[in-house]
Amino acid sequence: MRGPEVATTKRARRLRQSDNNAETALWMELRDRRLNGHKFVRQFPIGNYFADFACRECQLVVEVDGSQHAGDSYDQIRDRFLISNNWSVLRFWNVDVLKKRGEVLETILAAIECRLDCLIETHELRFIAASGYGETNL
Numbered sequence: 001m002r003g004p005e006v007a008t009t010k011r012a013r014r015l016r017q018s019d020n021n022a023e024t025a026l027w028m029e030l031r032d033r034r035l036n037g038h039k040f041v042r043q044f045p046i047g048n049y050f051a052d053f054a055c056r057e058c059q060l061v062v063e064v065d066g067s068q069h070a071g072d073s074y075d076q077i078r079d080r081f082l083i084s085n086n087w088s089v090l091r092f093w094n095v096d097v098l099k100k101r102g103e104v105l106e107t108i109l110a111a112i113e114c115r116l117d118c119l120i121e122t123h124e125l126r127f128i129a130a131s132g133y134g135e136t137n138l
Helices: 006-017 021-033 073-084 094-099 101-112
Strands: 041-046 049-055 060-065 088-093 119-121 125-128
Touching (some): 021 049, 060 101, 073 088, 094 101, 101 125
Antiparallel strands (some): 088 125
């Protein structure tokens, strides 16, 4: 077993300390297996990227974005990398996490339970499933 990457761990800790209000609010709902027993971690490193939240058992990344991310080509490149590494990606806006938290949690649960279409792009959310999504039941 190899040890932790010191630089990666330090960066993840810095990112956790700089969470915005929406990320903090969502973390309060996801931590300690509070969402139907599914374990999420924050600022999880995948390649050169850090996922806001990740459920390793489901290979699901949940991102919480501000309006500066609208149409961001960097996010599209990042999403393609994550998907090519078998991670499904679910993106919400900060405002929706803060004002529609119940709906956000239900959508996360739907993604975990493979109840979402493989590609969803609406004003409220974006979901891109990795290959194999929905092939096994958890």
